[in-house]
Amino acid sequence: MTERPFNLVFVFADQWRAQATGYAGDPNAATPNLDAFAALSLSFTNAVSGCPVCSPYRASLMTGVYPNRHRMMVNDQCLHRLYKGPFLADCLREAGYRTAYIGKWHLDGNGRNAFVPPDRRLGFDWWKGFECSHDYQSSFYYFGDDPKPHRWAGYDADAQTDEACRFLREETGPTPFALFLSWGPPHDPFDTAPASFAARFDPRTIRLPPNVPEAAADRARREMAGYYAHGSALDAAFGRLLDTLSATGRERDTIVVFTSDHGDMLGSQGHFRKQRPWAESVRVPFLVRHPEGAGPGVDPSPIDAPDLMPTLLALCGAPIPAGLHGRDFSGTIRAGAPSGIEDxxxxxxxxxxxxxxxxxxxxxxxxxxxxxxxxxxxxxxxxxxxxxxxxxxxxxxxxxxxxxxxxxxxxxxxxxxxxxxxxxxxxxxxxxxxxxxxxxxxxxxxxxxxxxx
Structure with missing residues (x-):
């Protein structure tokens, strides 16, 4: 057993549905790094975004409760004003963790380009983030306490991943850390993936799922080509992150999670985007690699955003506050114990x-x-x-x-x-x-x- 608590790297994309990976059997997806990671991880095949839209999911991740309690039932509100905690990062800090956040936040509600002050970051003390932007080739961030915006270089998910890699190389030490990396893609717009990845996906060769009606087929193929281009670019970025963990020796003492805040219908059932109750909107990837866990495999337990706070706290050896809605899946991740959770x-x-x-x-x-x-x-x-x-x-x-x-x-x-x-x-x-x-x-x-x- 490690002599200190495990570190945590939590990576989540925006609008990446569970079906859209190679390891899940999608013939269009080119995700070799995620596929290799999945082979070494526990995959929760019934992971969902129970309220499949950005801010409600993120608020449940940070609070361990459903939106009817934290009151972030729609996008673009201020969680700090709506709900008084406890919050995930505060609990990790109290347990001795250094907490860091890079990328999209979407929990402050005071304007999508506005500075999020430290007292509204819900316990994250190292910050290179922003409220919300989907202008991936020209987006801004704020660093620390500086209210001046800075521009990410190039495709922002690449720059954010590079910063996460730098953090792992230069900012970590004997203190356990929890690093959250939040990407904006593959959320639309779908025509802004790096050109080298966009060139790999031709709408004419996209294979549609059987639940996309003919009336939605042309639009679905066009959008899917860009969607998979974003996903492939993110997969390459995820591979660089894993390589950095390996090069620094941190993979031996770091829990790594990959997931998404919700999916996208992309023409299935004749619908597009999120919020809908069908699988393409609701189901998300959820992979956990634990250095001393039960090992790779799949688990069919239904797991949702409120479950993540108690599960992550338990995996990090931190106390779980009373009164959370979420269920603790740490026993399943660590020892393969059946969760007993059915819905x-x-x-x-x-x-x-x-x-x-x-x-x-x-x-x-x-x-x-x-x-x-x-x-x-x-x-x-x-x-x-x-x-x-x-x-x-x-x-x-x-x-x-x-x-x-x-x-x-x-x-x-x-x-x-x-x-x-x-x-x-x-x-x-x-x-x-x-x-x-x-x-x-x-x-x-x-x-x-x-x-x-």
Whole structure:
């Protein structure tokens, strides 16, 4: 056993769905470094982003609770104002860790280009980050306490990874560290990947999943080509990060996690982007390499963003605060112990931005189990898929008489889980009334203007 707590490197992309890797069987993906990493890691094959949109996921990662409690149910709000903690990085600091954050934050809500002051970084004491940008070839960051913006050189995910590698070489010592690296891609726009990677993917050769209807096929191929180009560029960056861990000897005492904040429909079911309850939006990669863990393999336990705070704290030997919604999976990662966990919640609390009431968006709650996905809207049961027999979710069983008992059983389990976490499944307009989120004149969630120093 190591004489000190393990270090942690936590890498997460934006909008990278679980299906889009070579190790997951995607014929379009070129991800050799992730594939090799997966072969040495524990892969949670039912990992989800239970509220599949940026800020709610990130807030649940940092708090260990569902959005109905931390109140970041939409993007572009200030978590520090909405919720008083405890926060993941604060807990790691109290346990003796040096905490570092590089890349996209999207938890401050005071303008996407604005400086995030140290008291709103939720316990991260080393900082080279920014609120939110998807201008990958020309984006800015803030370093430490300096409110002056600085420009990332070139493709920002490359520059961010280079900085993470420099941090590992030059900024680490006897004190255990927790380094979070947050990439903006493969989130759209899809035409901004480095040219050398973009050239590898021709829309005409993209192989579509069987659940992309013909009406969405042309757009899906165009977008997928750019999406996979971003993913391949990130894969190369991840490989450099792993090489640096090896060269510095840190791989022997560092837990490495790779995941994403949500997926992208990319034409499946005729939909694009996130927030939707289908697998391409909800399911995310989740790989953990532990130097003294149970070893490589797969685990079917459903794991979600609120579970990450208690799991990471336990893996780092830090106390887990009372009252979290999340479940601790550290025993599964360290020793291969069965988690016993059979389901996790799905939710969209309020349709907004890319999926609004006026373009088909709706509130929903659901359960993702080891085999089934069940979702209800305010109108009643909406979706039931047997993912074991129908992985592309092409047959909705919710109104099939032979599955009525399954619907009733899952609906009762869902109701019990919602009571457990204090979620009253309110109409989104009621949530707007309660929370008073700033709105645009058209009634959508506002993105506040930025004021750079």
């Amino acid at each position: 996790t919640l799905l939710a969209l609390y309020l349709p907004f931005h890319q999926w609004r009431y006026d373009n088909g968006g709706r509130e929903y709650r659901g359960l993702h189990t080891r085999r089934y996905s069940y979702v209800r809207s305010l109108a009643g049961p909406w979706l039931l898929y047997d993912n074991g027999n129908d992985p592309w979710q092409q047959r909705n069983l919710v109104d099939v008489p032979a599955h009525a008992a399954r619907v009733a059983e899952l609906d009762a389990r869902l109701a019990a889980r919602l009571r457990e976490v204090g979620d009253d499944f309110a109409d989104g307009r009621e949530i707007l009334r309660r929370e008073q989120y700033p709105l645009t004149p058209a009634g959508d969630i506002a993105i506040l203007p930025s004021h750079r120093s």
